[in-house]
Amino acid sequence: MSLVTFGRIMIISVASGKGGTGKTTVAVNLAFSLKEKVQFFDCDVEEPNAFIFLSPEIKKTFPVEVSVPEIDYDKCNFCGKCADICYYNSLAVIKPRLGNPGKIMVFENICHDCGACSAVCPVNAITEKKRTIGKIDLASVKEIECLQGVINPKEILTPAVIRQEKRFIDKTKTVIIDAPPGTTCPVVAAVNNSDFCLLVTEPTPFGLNDLGLAVEMLKDMDIPSGVVINRSGLGNNCVHDFCEKNNIPILMEIPFERRIAELYSRGIAMVEAIPEYKEKFSDLFRKIKTIVNKKN
């Protein structure tokens, strides 16, 4: 039974707040457990790991490009408006003096590709050239279409890579998005416009602290959520208490088990080695659908 919302099937993002709680674990195992046509997005573009577990065959790779300003010195009058308007301090104007021709310094790696400088230039001296900051791999395994975005080390435009990756979303499929850790702009870019966000946490004070931040972020974004407690049993009840107090549904608990950790360390998804988990993840999906249905 498929659910159609806003002219698309469903987009489920998997986030956490705290790093290392098991987002990729849950996202991958969920993808492997569904009968639906699935499209998997690894949006942790700084440190993508899902392909380790999916082991998909890469079919095509696209560069992720952004534009940076290029100055035509025949037209430039060194008025400085470009540097003034740039919110990111990516431009510095060195006016001509004492026989030195003057220069507009462009700090390409902090340019955010917003277009303000070329828009403000009164003499049309700014055009744009493309720069590659990462790549998107398109792949597949079993019936699952998999994508990963990978930002080049030292580049900072993480949200730009995520946004370009998400352009490949196929609305006829069940989309699962593996988000980065944290609660700020990369995660916002990854979970934005999803129908549901699954929050994976660990039952410790660190897990709780960051879960609270993630819940706040999702409330602001008006995205319904539910919690998966990973490594349950290793810690205390603070997360359970928090969820109960705040009416946040706990949709699944994965107990702390050394064998699961070992499988993970070897790059093996738990549903592949422990088949009982397939039903548990299918169940998780059913619960998510119920919540999304109710909201609509």
Added chain:
Amino acid sequence: MKQIVVISGKGGTGKTFLTASLAAIAKNKVMADCDVDAANLHLMMDPQIKNKEEYVGSRIAVMDKDKCVKCLKCHFACRFGAIPESLEFDPFSCEGCGTCALVCPEKAIAMQDEVSGTIFTSQTAYGTFIHARLKPGGESSGKLVARVREIAQKTAEQEKKEYVLIDGSPGIGCPVIASLTGVDYAIIVVEPTLSGIHDMERVLEVVAHFKVGAGVVINKSDLNQDNTDKIRAWCVERNVPLLAELPFSKTVVESVVKARPYPELYQDLISERIKLVWDSIK
């Protein structure tokens, strides 16, 4: 003054656990939590807040509907998908660049500064501690990290402390880059998993670019001996010192639950090895 940052690439490897442990061992230092997206170190430090500073990290485009003539110039100008045809600005996509305000012929759009976080300076039993809270959904974590570091450095100078000990964030993006610039040493905490190794290699690329000295700590080292051996060999090959191997122990989680630095609760192999980490890098 020596600045030491603890990073990882992969999340959840034990950065904050290690930083809190070093905080209990190292003398003569100021501490900073630069994981501003999801700060945890304060949970271990029992900080008494002495000063709060508001952080204006971003701005947001706001449209005056009375002035808008629906020409859609802003919709076409916005490269971040924040202005759909409906002209209902999406605050979560808005990056505050100001291009929309620039192109609007009616001057209907204003850029409003956002207080997107707070920086705290606190006293703890382990020394002065600087940390920050970025509002969930906030932007410019890199700039906030830079401000936290600036305050930490100034404080260390004023208090004549020898070290700034920094808890870093996961990933390799701007918060991590802002934690690495001008730092003297980076401790990379890695777990012996394929994911952990993959991520460690990427973060070390960034560390190498900034010409920062680095050392590796393997946490949960007995989880997978093959992978631990891989990391050892990799360290030898790249000439990166392996500072310690910490075996998995439930006592580590217990120390987090009890909110106390590990060496204060346990004097065992793990706390001994953490002491050796400090001895070798100080």
